[in-house]
Amino acid sequence: MLEYAEPIVKLIDELKRLPGVGGKSAQRIAFHLLRTEPAQIERLVGAIQEVRDKIVLCSICNNITDVDPCRYCTSAARDRSVILVVEEPHNLVTVEKTREYRGLYHVLHGALSPLRGVGPDDIRIRGLLERLRSDEVKEVILATNPNTEGEATANYVSRLVRPLGVKVTRIGMGVPVGSDLEYADEVTMHKSLQNRTEM
Amino acid sequence: MPLHNAQAFVLRTYKLAEADKICVLMTRQSGKLRGVAYGARKLKSRFGSCLEPFTEISLTYFEKDGRELVSISNAEIVRSHYAQAADSVVAGAAMSYVSDLCCEFLPDHEPSDPVYRLLTATLDAFGEGRDVNALVRYFEVWMLKLAGFYPDLRSCAGCGEPAAPGADVWISADGAPRCASCSSGRSLRATPAIRETIARILAKPPATFAESAPPGDQLDRLSELALLIIRHALERDLKSFALFNRLRRETETPGTHLENFE
Ligand SMILES: [Zn+2]
Ligand SMILES: [Zn+2]
Numbered sequence: 220m221l222e223y224a225e226p227i228v229k230l231i232d233e234l235k236r237l238p239g240v241g242g243k244s245a246q247r248i249a250f251h252l253l254r255t256e257p258a259q260i261e262r263l264v265g266a267i268q269e270v271r272d273k274i275v276l277c278s279i280c281n282n283i284t285d286v287d288p289c290r291y292c293t294s295a296a297r298d299r300s301v302i303l304v305v306e307e308p309h310n311l312v313t314v315e316k317t318r319e320y321r322g323l324y325h326v327l328h329g330a331l332s333p334l335r336g337v338g339p340d341d342i343r344i345r346g347l348l349e350r351l352r353s354d355e356v357k358e359v360i361l362a363t364n365p366n367t368e369g370e371a372t373a374n375y376v377s378r379l380v381r382p383l384g385v386k387v388t389r390i391g392m393g394v395p396v397g398s399d400l401e402y403a404d405e406v407t408m409h410k411s412l413q414n415r416t417e418m
Numbered sequence: 419m420p421l422h423n424a425q426a427f428v429l430r431t432y433k434l435a436e437a438d439k440i441c442v443l444m445t446r447q448s449g450k451l452r453g454v455a456y457g458a459r460k461l462k463s464r465f466g467s468c469l470e471p472f473t474e475i476s477l478t479y480f481e482k483d484g485r486e487l488v489s490i491s492n493a494e495i496v497r498s499h500y501a502q503a504a505d506s507v508v509a510g511a512a513m514s515y516v517s518d519l520c521c522e523f524l525p526d527h528e529p530s531d532p533v534y535r536l537l538t539a540t541l542d543a544f545g546e547g548r549d550v551n552a553l554v555r556y557f558e559v560w561m562l563k564l565a566g567f568y569p570d571l572r573s574c575a576g577c578g579e580p581a582a583p584g585a586d587v588w589i590s591a592d593g594a595p596r597c598a599s600c601s602s603g604r605s606l607r608a609t610p611a612i613r614e615t616i617a618r619i620l621a622k623p624p625a626t627f628a629e630s631a632p633p634g635d636q637l638d639r640l641s642e643l644a645l646l647i648i649r650h651a652l653e654r655d656l657k658s659f660a661l662f663n664r665l666r667r668e669t670e671t672p673g674t675h676l677e678n679f680e
Contacts, residue, residue, distance in 0.1 A: 334514040367504050402464060
């Protein structure tokens with residue numbers, strides 16, 4: 220990209236580091252920013268800085284938060300006998316959207332993945348076990364992703380939690396709502412049968 | 419845009435953009451290739467569990483001119499190994515390492531029927547609940563041999579003399595085997611017993627080998643030898659190698675770690 224002035228090349232390079240942004244998108248965003256009003260740029264830079272300065276991980280559940288402990292962990296309205304375990308902070312938002320879950324959370328920040336070199340020490344499992352030391356928690360719900368890594372992680376965590384006398388459950392897996400049964404592959408169908416419920 | 423049909427193993431996957439997946443595939447017909455499956459991470463993806471690692475699939479893909487990535491248009495499960503990989507962290511780590519070896523040692527676009535059959539037989543043996551460590555060591559020897567890196571321990575690379583039946587062979591960091599008089603510096607020792615085990619691996623199918631697997635310390639020696647060869651060949655370590663060996667040891671010596679498998 221020798222044809223651009225150095226500051227532009229620098230900006231494009233930085234943008235390219237962002238997830239899902241390739242060379243072409245980076246170029247497009249860079250030129251969009253060049254045409255943008257200074258005030259709007261200020262707001263964008265400010266927002267990025269604010270996130271960097273104010274957002275921390277909750278010292279209890281590892282959720283991203285601007286107050287520590289986070290609002291879920293300190294809320295008197297939440298059921299403190301249940302902890303729902305997710306891989307990433309944005310998974311928590313998906314659960315909250317149901318308005319059905321009133322318990323607490325624990326964010327692992329990843330899943331076990333030998334192919335990516337992610338082992339048990341690289342995700343936040345230990346803190347979960349510490350939280351279970353008090354008798355307050357009666358159930359741990361494992362809501363890691365329904366894929367090989369997520370399930371291996373759920374299995375790993377459940378084997379650590381069960382000996383502590385806490386009930387461990389896994390979110391239901393199977394055919395997605397709104398789809399046709401004929402499109403389900405055998406692994407998905409097998410899971411559906413395994414997780415069937417009495418009516 | 420020519421359409422291709424192939425049988426393949428999903429070796430590993432990466433997330434791409436919002437909901438897509440990049441898969442590294444080992445096809446029987448065209449060797450290793452990378453393909454993108456659009457929308458594969460969506461809840462109602464038509465790919466379902468087909469593109470999870472270690473699954474054997476029958477797939478349809480097309481190549482776009484000049485593009486490195488092929489586009490996966492359809493996939494169906496031939497054989498899934500999802501349950502094994504998901505149910506046991508150690509088995510999952512073992513399969514990941516096996517996959518990693520394929521990714522690292524198979525050249526792109528070069529079909530290899532021996533490697534395909536090796537992977538099929540090894541994953542099947544995993545499914546039959548055979549000794550995971552023995553299977554991994556078996557795969558390692560074969561994969562590195564098929565890739566042309568496993569040393570032939572029957573003769574000395576220095577003087578060319580055949581290895582005496584009762585004598586040790588020494589393997590130096592460059593992967594070359596030497597007799598006691600040619601060997602110098604730090605080398606790994608391959609005892610006659612180890613060489614016998616390697617010969618057994620090269621003569622038997624994986625399930626048979628794992629059925630009467632040698633003792634753990636012999637498997638450990640094989641693992642050290644593999645590590646030396648991998649380092650020499652790739653000039654770096656494989657994370658999956660270390661992680662598999664670690665998780666395996668943790669489960670073998672309960673009490674020294676976080677976890678206790680039943
Ligand atoms: Zn919190
Ligand atoms: Zn010699």
